Amino acid sequence: MNHDANIYGLTYTQLEDFLIAAGEKKTKAPxxxxxxYRTQISSFMDVADINQRLKTQLAETFSMTLPxxxxxxxxxxxxxxxxxxxxxxxxxxxxxxEAVLMKQNYGSSLCISTQVGCNMACAFCQSGRFxxxxxxxxxxxxxxxxxxxxxxxxxxxNVVLMGIGEPFDNYDNIMQFLEIIMHPHGLAIGKNHIxxxxxxxAPKINDYAMHPQHGLLAISLHAPDDTTRSRLMPINRRxxxxxxxxxxxxxxxxTGKKVMLEYIMLHEVNDTPEQAQLLADLxxxxxxxxxxxxxxxxxxxxxxxxxxxxxxxxxxxxKKNNITVTMRREFGASVNAACGQLRADYEHSIQQ
Numbered sequence: 421m422n423h424d425a426n427i428y429g430l431t432y433t434q435l436e437d438f439l440i441a442a443g444e445k446k447t448k449a450p451x452x453x454x455x456x457y458r459t460q461i462s463s464f465m466d467v468a469d470i471n472q473r474l475k476t477q478l479a480e481t482f483s484m485t486l487p488x489x490x491x492x493x494x495x496x497x498x499x500x501x502x503x504x505x506x507x508x509x510x511x512x513x514x515x516x517x518e519a520v521l522m523k524q525n526y527g528s529s530l531c532i533s534t535q536v537g538c539n540m541a542c543a544f545c546q547s548g549r550f551x552x553x554x555x556x557x558x559x560x561x562x563x564x565x566x567x568x569x570x571x572x573x574x575x576x577x578n579v580v581l582m583g584i585g586e587p588f589d590n591y592d593n594i595m596q597f598l599e600i601i602m603h604p605h606g607l608a609i610g611k612n613h614i615x616x617x618x619x620x621x622a623p624k625i626n627d628y629a630m631h632p633q634h635g636l637l638a639i640s641l642h643a644p645d646d647t648t649r650s651r652l653m654p655i656n657r658r659x660x661x662x663x664x665x666x667x668x669x670x671x672x673x674x675t676g677k678k679v680m681l682e683y684i685m686l687h688e689v690n691d692t693p694e695q696a697q698l699l700a701d702l703x704x705x706x707x708x709x710x711x712x713x714x715x716x717x718x719x720x721x722x723x724x725x726x727x728x729x730x731x732x733x734x735x736x737x738x739k740k741n742n743i744t745v746t747m748r749r750e751f752g753a754s755v756n757a758a759c760g761q762l763r764a765d766y767e768h769s770i771q772q
Contacts, residue, residue: 427456427482428566429559431596432603438481444474450605452478457606460570486567487560490516497523501568505536505560515554518583519564527577532564534594535585540619542640543652544684544715544723547584556585558596565601579609582617582638588624598633611635617682622659622667629671637671638680638711639664643690644698652690661702669706678707678744684715685726685734692730696737703743710738710745 430438432453436446448470455467464478487503494500498520505515517533537550565576579601581587587594598614601607614635618625628634641661643649649656659667668679683699685691699710712735715725726734731747738745 425482426485426557426559426563427478428484428562428600429557429596430482431558431599432605439474442474442477448474453603453605457566460566485559486563486570487517489567489571492571499523499572501571503564503567505554505556517556517560517564519568520583521568521572521574521576523574528574529578529580530565530568530576531580531582532561533583533585534561534581534587534590538585539589540586541654542619542642544642544686544721550584552585552589555590555593558593558600561593561597562600565607576607577609578613578615579635580615580617580638582615586619586621587616588618588621588628591624591627595628595631595633598635602633612677615680619653619655620659620664621655622664625667625671629674634675636677636680637668637675638682639668640684641681641699642684642686644695644702648690648695652686665702668708672707678709681708681710682713683710684713685731686715687724687726687730689723691726691734693733693737696734697741700738700741700743705742708744710743712745712747714748 432449435449435452439446439448451469452467455461459466459468461467462484464475464482464484467475467478485506487505489501490504491502492499501519501521503517503519505517515536517536519533520531522529522531534556535552536554536556537552538545538547539552565579568574569576581594594616601609601614602611611634615638616628616635617638617640619640625637625639628637640653641649641664642652644661646656646660649661656664671677672679681699681703683690703710712731714731715723717723717725735745735747
């Protein structure tokens with residue numbers, strides 16, 4: 421078996437091509453996809469409605485490898501998973517990634533990682549402490565979802581690419597992943613139930629808008645001016661606020677969809693009423709939705725969460741300017757749900 425050929429990385433079209441090359445009819449593809457993603461089989465021998473020869477050929481050609489669960493933490497509304505991926509690097513150490521399952525009134529959402537480590541170096545972000553060592557393949561992205569569903573017996577309705585890594589720094593694998601999970605014979609997750617979050621790689625936002633498999637878009641903005649945002653997010657020096665917002669407006673024009681602006685509230689850094697007014701002026705009348713996020717403080721940074729009073733004052737300024745704004749309730753602080761926290765805590769514990 422070629423262990424690099426993980427079945428979860430195959431698009432539906434690629435599976436059809438495999439069947440034709442194997443001397444089979446491509447009409448067997450629906451049975452295989454449905455067995456993988458609806459029945460969620462653990463062996464190719466359990467694929468429904470195909471012959472034994474094809475089952476054997478699938479088993480000899482592909483693996484069904486899932487990430488290995490290293491640690492799991494849970495609260496009332498949140499379950500966080502620390503997974504290990506097989507690492508082909510010379511040091512043979514496991515690659516550690518995280519996924520977070522959030523149970524909400526409108527269905528379960530899964531936040532997944534897209535890279536091992538991250539090169540964006542956002543000042544407040546735990547996962548940015550670990551440099552990127554690996555872009556997750558489409559199979560590794562899909563298998564996070566399968567692993568979580570098997571571990572929890574939960575059906576995932578919404579997918580958020582907001583875990584460790586910058587999705588648009590792994591663009592091709594991300595788009596293949598979206599094609600796989602959107603397919604009607606598979607997980608059949610609709611465009612409006614998938615959100616890709618970026619720190620602001622403007623050219624890839626354009627590519628995403630034009631791609632037939634695009635979902636929703638969230639931008640980690642976190643400041644309305646270049647001085648503050650460049651301090652928090654080095655990517656801003658390459659794609660400043662005005663350029664980023666103009667690119668986001670182009671996404672809105674092409675897709676007709678709103679763009680979510682993620683805004684982590686940092687005490688006396690980006691949370692003044694004056695900054696709220698700057699943000700309102702930046703948005704104007706365009707189709708943006710601001711999501712104010714309480715900061716999950718960690719021991720490694722000098723930032724503190726904004727008080728509820730400061731968040732409410734910021735919120736009020738935006739509302740008075742007719743900006744669509746919500747305050748995210750704080751998911752998972754008790755389970756180290758901020759990106760990279762569970763990995764950091766685990767690595768710290770094993771070094772003791």
